[in-house]
Amino acid sequence: MSVKRCKTGKKEEGLKVLTANRLIDGRPVWYSTDGNWSRDINNAAVVDNQQAWSCLEQVGRKAMANNEIVDAVLIGIIEHEGKLYASRLREHIRAYGPTGSCT
Amino acid sequence: MYRYDEFDKAFVAARVAEFSDQVKRRLAGELTEDEFRPLRLRNGVYLQLHAYMLRVAIPYGTLSSRQMRKLAHIARCYDRGYGHFTTRQNIQFNWPRLVDIPEILSELADVEMHAIQTSGNCIRNITSDHFAGVAADEITDPRPYAEILRQWSSLHPEFSYLPRKFKFAIIGAQTDRAAIQLHDIGLRLNRNAVGELGFSFYIGGGQGRTPMVAKLLHEFIPVENLLHYATAIVRIYNLYGRRDNKYKARIKILVHETGFGQLREDIDVEFAALKRSERYDLTLLQADIEAINAYFCTPDLENHPNGRDTLVSLRLKDQAFDCWVDKNVTRHKHPDYAIVTISLKAIGGIPGNATAAQMDIVADLAERYSYNELRVSYHQNLVLPYVALQDLYAVYNVLVASSLASANIGQISDIIACPGLDYCSLANARSISIAQQISTRFSRPGYQEKIGEIQLNISGCINACGHHHAGHIGILGVEKKGTELYQLTLGGSAGNRCSIGEITGHGFAADEIVDAVETIIHTYLSLRIDHGEPFIDAYRRIGMMPFRQALYGTADKTAAE
Ligand code: SF4
Numbered sequence: 054m055s056v057k058r059c060k061t062g063k064k065e066e067g068l069k070v071l072t073a074n075r076l077i078d079g080r081p082v083w084y085s086t087d088g089n090w091s092r093d094i095n096n097a098a099v100v101d102n103q104q105a106w107s108c109l110e111q112v113g114r115k116a117m118a119n120n121e122i123v124d125a126v127l128i129g130i131i132e133h134e135g136k137l138y139a140s141r142l143r144e145h146i147r148a149y150g151p152t153g154s155c156t
Numbered sequence: 157m158y159r160y161d162e163f164d165k166a167f168v169a170a171r172v173a174e175f176s177d178q179v180k181r182r183l184a185g186e187l188t189e190d191e192f193r194p195l196r197l198r199n200g201v202y203l204q205l206h207a208y209m210l211r212v213a214i215p216y217g218t219l220s221s222r223q224m225r226k227l228a229h230i231a232r233c234y235d236r237g238y239g240h241f242t243t244r245q246n247i248q249f250n251w252p253r254l255v256d257i258p259e260i261l262s263e264l265a266d267v268e269m270h271a272i273q274t275s276g277n278c279i280r281n282i283t284s285d286h287f288a289g290v291a292a293d294e295i296t297d298p299r300p301y302a303e304i305l306r307q308w309s310s311l312h313p314e315f316s317y318l319p320r321k322f323k324f325a326i327i328g329a330q331t332d333r334a335a336i337q338l339h340d341i342g343l344r345l346n347r348n349a350v351g352e353l354g355f356s357f358y359i360g361g362g363q364g365r366t367p368m369v370a371k372l373l374h375e376f377i378p379v380e381n382l383l384h385y386a387t388a389i390v391r392i393y394n395l396y397g398r399r400d401n402k403y404k405a406r407i408k409i410l411v412h413e414t415g416f417g418q419l420r421e422d423i424d425v426e427f428a429a430l431k432r433s434e435r436y437d438l439t440l441l442q443a444d445i446e447a448i449n450a451y452f453c454t455p456d457l458e459n460h461p462n463g464r465d466t467l468v469s470l471r472l473k474d475q476a477f478d479c480w481v482d483k484n485v486t487r488h489k490h491p492d493y494a495i496v497t498i499s500l501k502a503i504g505g506i507p508g509n510a511t512a513a514q515m516d517i518v519a520d521l522a523e524r525y526s527y528n529e530l531r532v533s534y535h536q537n538l539v540l541p542y543v544a545l546q547d548l549y550a551v552y553n554v555l556v557a558s559s560l561a562s563a564n565i566g567q568i569s570d571i572i573a574c575p576g577l578d579y580c581s582l583a584n585a586r587s588i589s590i591a592q593q594i595s596t597r598f599s600r601p602g603y604q605e606k607i608g609e610i611q612l613n614i615s616g617c618i619n620a621c622g623h624h625h626a627g628h629i630g631i632l633g634v635e636k637k638g639t640e641l642y643q644l645t646l647g648g649s650a651g652n653r654c655s656i657g658e659i660t661g662h663g664f665a666a667d668e669i670v671d672a673v674e675t676i677i678h679t680y681l682s683l684r685i686d687h688g689e690p691f692i693d694a695y696r697r698i699g700m701m702p703f704r705q706a707l708y709g710t711a712d713k714t715a716a717e
């Protein structure tokens with residue numbers, strides 16, 4: 054069980070957050086500053102160096118082993134006007150939901 | 157319709173109990189995700205971008221009002237109030253909680269439905285003609301044979317761990333409405349010179365990253381030998397199909413690498429051995445076929461000889477109704493009846509999506525006007541197979557009130573599209589938003605009618621669930637340097653003249669692709685012989701060059717790349 058690292062855009066390479074899907078319902082969650090898994094990407098703990106990435110990877114491995122979450126992955130992030138945005142569209146859609154209405 | 161016997165009931169109930177226990181053990185931490193993943197996939201449960209996704213089988217696309225109501229109930233109580241009908245005649249729920257899935261499966265079992273064979277490397281849910289049993293051009297109803305194949309393949313111990321997934325499609329009509337040549341095995345029922353019923357077997361078709369049109373393996377296998385021959389093919393595939401590389405594991409690659417002649421020889425040897433086998437008798441007895449046939453008998457359709465006159469006068473009075481009949485109503489084998497296709501392609505809507513309320517309304521319509529029966533087409537629309545001509549106007553009015561009366565079957569807004577990057581974890585680009593923009597772009601009155609018959613298909617990645625290879629216009633979403641890019645193909649076709657689309661040239665950005673489609677349409681409109689020449693015919697006549705010229709300013713393939 055390992056935590057993957059997602060491709061990031063070059064400029065934002067340093068800023069990362071840890072995301073996963075919650076085991077019970079599959080909803081995307083982000084590891085947050087208060088040590089819990091939040092449903093809101095804006096609560097995510099943002100880290101910017103190798104040591105902190107490794108710490109987050111460890112958190113992800115532990116949470117997977119505890120069956121709280123699945124598929125933990127470190128993703129690149131952009132901070133803009135106080136809000137967090139994932140670098141990749143895929144992750145952006147995970148964070149902010151499908152881009153159209155439901156029907 | 158087929159009704160479960162004791163065996164079906166028992167095995168579905170056993171599977172629900174087994175999976176419920178597996179979910180419980182997973183939630184309790186007794187199973188790891190690596191252990192659980194193959195188990196959930198065997199029960200149609202995927203983990204997508206926003207939640208788990210449950211894919212429910214609708215065998216050969218046939219379901220009852222009662223079953224449709226159950227799907228609506230599941231959408232309402234366990235999901236977000238809608239479901240997505242797929243290009244394999246199934247339905248997907250995008251938001252169920254893992255913890256609720258055992259209960260959902262148990263509710264489905266109450267109406268003889270399940271999620272078995274909707275995932276994994278097994279023989280998948282068998283697809284068929286959505287007009288089966290009612291089409292005017294039909295030789296015989298293929299569904300009894302689809303049901304026989306379902307029973308044969310369900311949890312077949314020998315074929316539960318194939319090199320890759322394996323897809324069958326079966327038709328019994330002249331017109332191929334099930335894209336049989338894009339399946340691992342495509343079956344066409346026909347009669348030989350002395351009137352006996354049998355199957356033409358096509359093998360090695362498929363889409364994905366290596367699209368191929370299936371080849372005719374055998375012109376005529378008598379119905380009694382259906383299972384011998386199907387077993388022989390799948391057995392040879394199971395033996396020789398590649399397991400070292402999942403991109404080369406489908407039977408189409410085996411056909412390609414082994415050589416068609418050699419593979420046919422291997423299959424024929426196996427076929428002969430199976431026919432001789434006393435231990436493993438797969439002969440279909442006439443009595444067994446008749447027993448299954450009985451489930452699919454045409455209901456006693458009352459005659460309504462005045463229906464035609466009523467219809468003619470209503471069409472004259474109501475232009476919108478006239479247009480809807482023209483596009484969405486197909487000739488039935490009974491002269492007083494019609495087949496109604498309910499479009500799930502509202503302008504600006506999501507192809508294949510229906511709300512719980514719409515599902516209930518369609519179930520009510522089927523109950524009242526279509527002998528309780530419904531179909532799902534691989535084009536992601538719904539079908540009422542038995543509507544009396546005299547009832548068409550009543551059905552239409554209910555559809556209008558429910559936003560289900562889009563008169564666009566076979567038009568440019570009748571788009572086949574997979575969920576793409578809005579939901580699917582494998583996607584590279586969005587499909588839905590492109591479909592929405594295209595249908596909106598062509599929605600002004602008269603535009604679609606002017607363009608005429610055309611099939612536009614969109615996939616969000618090379619897996620091709622949106623059948624882009626088979627679209628007259630195909631759009632494939634890819635990711636390039638972190639952004640969505642859309643590759644165009646032209647000339648694909650899924651019907652009797654099956655073909656794989658050819659790439660036009662370099663791809664287009666998300667904000668360019670709709671303009672590019674319109675450029676193709678304008679080119680077609682300017683070059684077609686007349687309104688009677690559909691897009692695909694015009695393309696076959698004039699080829700790629702004028703389209704490439706219009707898109708890239710050059711007719712040269714390399715320069716356009
Ligand atoms: S084609 Fe790709 S993006 Fe679309 S549903 Fe299939 S796997 Fe997902």
